[in-house]
Amino acid sequence: MHHPRFRLRLGALALGTVLSLPLMAAAVQEPAAPAVVGTPNNVLPERLHGLDAYVEAVRERFDVPGIAVAIVKDGEVVLERGYGVKDLETREPVDARTLFAIASNTKAFTSAALSMLADEGKLELEDRVIDHLPWFRMADPYITREMRVRDLLVHRSGLPLGAGDLLYWPTSDYSTRDVAERLAQVPIEGGFREKYAYDNILFGVAQLVVEEASGQSYRDFLQQRILDPLGMADTRFNSEYLRSGDNVATGYSRADHDELVPAPRVSWHNVSGAGGMYSSVHDLTRWIRVQLDQGVIAGEGEDAERLFSEKRQQAMWQMATPIPVGKPAVPELEPAQPNFRGYGEGWSLNDYRGEKLVWHTGGWPGFVSRITLVPERELGVIVLTSAESGAAFNAITNEVLDAYLGAPEHDWIGAYAAARGSQEEKAEKDWQGHLDARDPDSRPSLPLAGYAGTYRDRWYGEVVIRETGDGLRINFSRTPDLAGKLEHWQADTFIVRWDQRWLNADAFITFSLDPDNKVREARMEAVSPLTDFSFDFHHLRLAPIEDENP
DSSP, X not given: OOSGGGOOOGGGGXXXXXXXXXXXXXXXXXXXXXXXXXXXXXXXXXXXXTHHHHHHHHHHHHTOSEEEEEEXXXXXXXXXXXXXXXXXXXXXXXXXXOBEEOGGGGHHHHHHHHHHHHHTTSOOTTSBHHHHOTTOOOSSHHHHHHOBTXXXXXXXXXXXXXXXXXXXXXXXXXXXXXXXXXXXXXXXXXXXXXXXXXXXXXXXXXXXXXHHHHSSOHHHHIIIIIIHHHTOTTOXXXXXXXXXXXXXXXXXXXXXXXXXXXXXXXXXXXSHHHHOOEEOHHHXXXXXXXXXXXTEEESOGGGOEESSOHHHHHHHTSOSEEOOOOOOSSGGGGGGOOSOEEEOSSOEEEEETTEEEEEEEEEETTEEEEEEEEXXXXXXXXXXXXXXXXXXXXXXXXXXXXXXXXXXXXXXXXXXXXXXXXXXXXXXXXXXXXXXXXXXXXXXXXXXXXXXXXXXXXXXXEEEEEEETTEEEEEETXXXXXXXXXXXXXXXXXXXXXXXXXXXXXXXXXEEEOTTSOEEEEEEEESSTTSOTTOOGGGOOXXXXXXXXX
């Protein structure tokens, strides 16, 4: 890469220095001042000379085994470093090239792929989806007809939050085409382009549009057209493409919101365009540099080598869907309160201390991450973590942003700890409400065999409930990890306790009966408000299949 904004010095590799302190150390050791990469004008601000200690404090406060951080300023990588350990058993240290699942940060790659095809004249973002995928259907004929390629990227389709996610999450055996075709039965709950509601499933459709327009598999397009040109040699398309010997972190979940346990290495093989990738901060610095340089890979002016055009870059960062601005969860977060929020094409947008931010987060079993760009400052911040703590990546990101923006110092660790505490307190209050409303002497209306059977939801498929010697068990036919035991709660409501406790997604299931005392329908909803929205149990309408004996 010869473009002056893309100088990557040999010293960058030294930034993989790791402080492998114990995760639950009683005190944080004071590390040496951080090494820097870049010209004298691009060294870390003095306020960040204690960044190593700050990240370690974040790790300790939020119980995160491993974190990787990178900062890009004015086209230079000024820091890329790992903290903590890749695995709590092996204690191998995280470094700048350690791979983490980046989940929904994949969405910006899918958006870029469509922009590249638009630059080549192979599609337009205003094309109707059915012009590229004639079989595509939504539950509403008007939305089917009017859905544009851009609509796949901006969360305004009329689908409710997370609708259809159970088709592929946890890992199911449906194909990408299967998932997209089943959209025809996923319920619409809002007007088309009426309001923001985050989804994943339409990015799987976008992936299929990329394949149709390019004539390549999405994996090959991503590898040959984006990763290889940018030199992102360590990045993997999905978990099943991780190689033996790869420098990859283990992700950790809190089973039952308590014990930190290794999360299984799951795959979104059927909606990879929404969140499949594994990458490192070392590789991702290359991605955010091309973003901050408006698509330029190398060269200058008319001779510049580009990934995508400046026009498409501006469109990706332009607000397509406004998002209401609510009050901060706790007063301590008021300094981060934006004046506007919105979503572009695969990127979140808002202001922070008077500057426009372009950013995205990613959530995955055991991993959460955040990539943040401040275009006017030519600044990028990457934080990858191996535990499910958004508080950790937010505290680090805001600390770095404040240093570069010259903002007043603020206790972001304390602020996000307070926000997490408030969230947990609300969840406890919600659970207490369920306990207060429960009749502990209530009994099921039917013998357990009366609830057993094969049920079908129009968009998900079949769910089987069986009576065993140990009570009732439930199995989602296409999703091996969704298997568990039904515990009676009250009347005709049970709680599903999933065998895989890392899911943190126990759910109520309530059976409604017809006049003949037979099950007419079963509905589900998460027990805890802390359950990830992708467990969209509440969208299921489970009807028993007649004359079937499970």
